[in-house]
Each structure stands twice: as C-alpha cells, then as structure tokens.
Amino acid sequence: MEELFDYFEQFQKLSEIEKEAIRTICSIKKVDKSSLIEEIGSTSKTIYFIKSGLVRIYYYKDGIEVTEFFALSGNLVARVQSLLTQKPSAKAIHMLEAGTVIAINATKFFKLFDTFPTIERLYRMMLEVAYLEVVERLQSIQFHSAKERYAALMNNHELIQKVPLKFIASYLGITQVSLSRIRANHSKTNPLNPQ
Amino acid sequence: MEELFDYFEQFQKLSEIEKEAIRTICSIKKVDKSSLIEEIGSTSKTIYFIKSGLVRIYYYKDGIEVTEFFALSGNLVARVQSLLTQKPSAKAIHMLEAGTVIAINATKFFKLFDTFPTIERLYRMMLEVAYLEVVERLQSIQFHSAKERYAALMNNHELIQKVPLKFIASYLGITQVSLSRIRANHSKTNPLNPQ
C-alpha cells in the first residue's frame, strides 16, 4: 500500500487517520497477463493503482478496437466516465503484462469526502492534473500530424518497448498500416532509433 | 449575480454565507465586441461567467490562429492551464459579441476552499464535468472525420449562426478552405440546412 500513499502524497499530504480510512477500502489483486480487470458493459465502481504490470483501456468504435489509454506501474487507472455517471461502460481495462493492482472501492472513496475534506482535496488535485493531460492530448491530436505524434510517443521509451504496435496505432488515432508506413519512413531518416 | 448562483447550484447547493463569500470576490464588467478580456502572455487569475455575449479562447500554433473553445452566455470560461499552473498563458479570451461578464478572483476563490469545503466540492464537480467534456471532444476529433464533426456542430444552432466560419474551422481542427468544401458538399445532400 505504501506506493499508493507515495503517489497520493505527490498531490496532498495525508494524516495517519486518513490513510487508515483509505486502507480499509482497498484490496490487493494479482492479475494475469491478457486478463481483463474490468469488462465492457459493467458499471465502474473501482479505481485501480498499478503496483506492477502494464494496462490499457480500450473500446470498440464501429467494430474496430480502439486503445484509449495506457497506464504504466505507479499510476492510477479508471473508467472515469462510467465512474462519474454510474452508467455501464463501453470500455474495458486490459492487462498487457501480468502484475499487481490495488483496487480502491470508488463508492466508499467518494463517501470519505464527507468526513475527510483533505481526501476530497486530494481527489480534486488529481482530477486537475488529469484534466490538463487530456487537454494536452486533445491539442496533440488536433494539431500534430500522425508522424509528429509518433515521434512524441517515441520519447516514452518504456511504452514503446512494451506495447505491441497494433495497440499504439489506434492510440495515436491512425491505422496500423499507417503506423508501419510512418515507422518505415522514420527509420530511414533516423537510423539510430528503434526499429 | 443570481445567474451565477443558478449555474453553481446545478452542481451544488450553497448556503447564504457561502454565496456571500463568493459575492465579495466577484466583479461585473461590461465588455465591447472584439475586445480581449485576457491577453496572450498574461498569467490567468480570473474565472469568468458569461452573463451575456459570446466568447472564444484562441492561441497561435505555428503562426496560425487556432480557436480552442467557445462559450455562450450562461457558462464559465477560463484559461484553465494557466490558472492551475500559474504560468503565462499562450491563449487569449476574445469577445465575439459585446456583453457582460462576472469576473471571479480565482486566487481568492481557491482560498475559500479552506473555509468552505462545499465550495471546493462545487469546484470539484464542475471540474468533473469539464473533464468528461474534453474526453468527449478528444474522441470526437480522434475518430470522426471533419465532415462528421461539422455535422455534429450543426446541431448547435446558436453557435453556428453567431460564429464566423473562420473561427469554426480551426475549432474543428481543419483549414477554412476544407470547411468550405465540406459545407458545399453538405448543402448538396442536405438542401434544407443553412448555407
């Protein structure tokens, strides 16, 4: 659990009482490679912290699988839309690598806000950062070419090395064929970059 | 000020004391058509509620003006990235139509959180909705063609009627020429729609 609190305390210092309140609504789970920790159609009631492993969120658009999000270990992942609206989610959370997650009961977590304003503040601050990240990504996708987006993602070495290309393509908003073409061109002009 | 509280109370009921605390950090401003209520380069310290008028946020990408956001009367507008990071903003807030805005001192507003957890909750809930809206927009831009995005925007009649097309093009992530082409095609197949 300590990794989770280290993560939280990047945003907001917590008292021992607050930490204990959070501990009681968490459980630790081992998850196999390729398993789904949340399935399409269910309503989300959980926020996950990735202790180890690699995760993606995906959904289907016109019958084609689309990867929306990746999370490396040391980060949170949740199907936020479903969590906030309490409607069934069109998305699934998929383990790309086996690992361990901390499952936070979101319903109970939200209830803690009434007793511990500091926990609501923590959540608020994480939400602010998440908001800024989506705005960044929106701008990247709206005003950069696929080639530029791929070049930017190349800087995230861990992701590029661990994630199959077919998942990266839809994350970048392009087809797999198009990504292959970009990579072929890219390594012509940048022979030192990974193939 | 009452419109502002009506807006807030869609999210969170406020006590008279809380409202009074908010009133003391607000001021009402009349703004001319075409004026900038916030200029590029300044650091944002204000959240605006549009009592009347029409507003956009824009910035420059590679020397080309890009419209990021429109706000109709009855909504909030802020340069959120600058507000949250307290760094100078690359964006400006531009009145497309004359009107009246309520300027909320954001620094003081954030300070109210320590005294009034309800106000922090109000802010948190507005942030949640804003987050969901950006995620929606990201998906729309990532997985719909320019034609589809234009068709969707057509349903927002007020915006389409009041906003010059040159501002709409970059909002949709396309050039003005491309928007013209889409419109020409669109009215061929939909002769009843506005030209």
Place this chain on the structure above:
DNA sequence: GGAATCCTTTAACAAATGATAAATTATAGA
C-alpha cells in the same frame, strides 16, 4: 520442432485534407 496463429510490413489504389492562389460575396466605414 512444426503447425497454426498472430503481428508487422509492404504494395497499390482511393479518399480526405492541406496549400496556394484567385474569384466572389459580405461587411464596415467614410
């Protein structure tokens, strides 16, 4: 180790969008 399956690349062509320039239409000010 071999067969089956999955992942990635390549090729050829189609469709969408960008860039530039010019023509047309609308708007605002004198």
Place this chain on the structure above:
DNA sequence: TCTATAATTTATCATTTGTTAAAGGATTCC
C-alpha cells in the same frame, strides 16, 4: 452609397492517411 477590407468559396495540385490484400516474421502451443 461607395469603397476598402474582410470573409467565404472555388479551383488546382500536393500530401497524408485510409482500405484492402498479400507476404514475411514472430510467437505460441501441442
């Protein structure tokens, strides 16, 4: 109202990305 300016459309060509199909590599599982 007339003129200057701004906004929008149209035309042409270049570039990017999508679509489909096939081939080549890699991986998994028996």
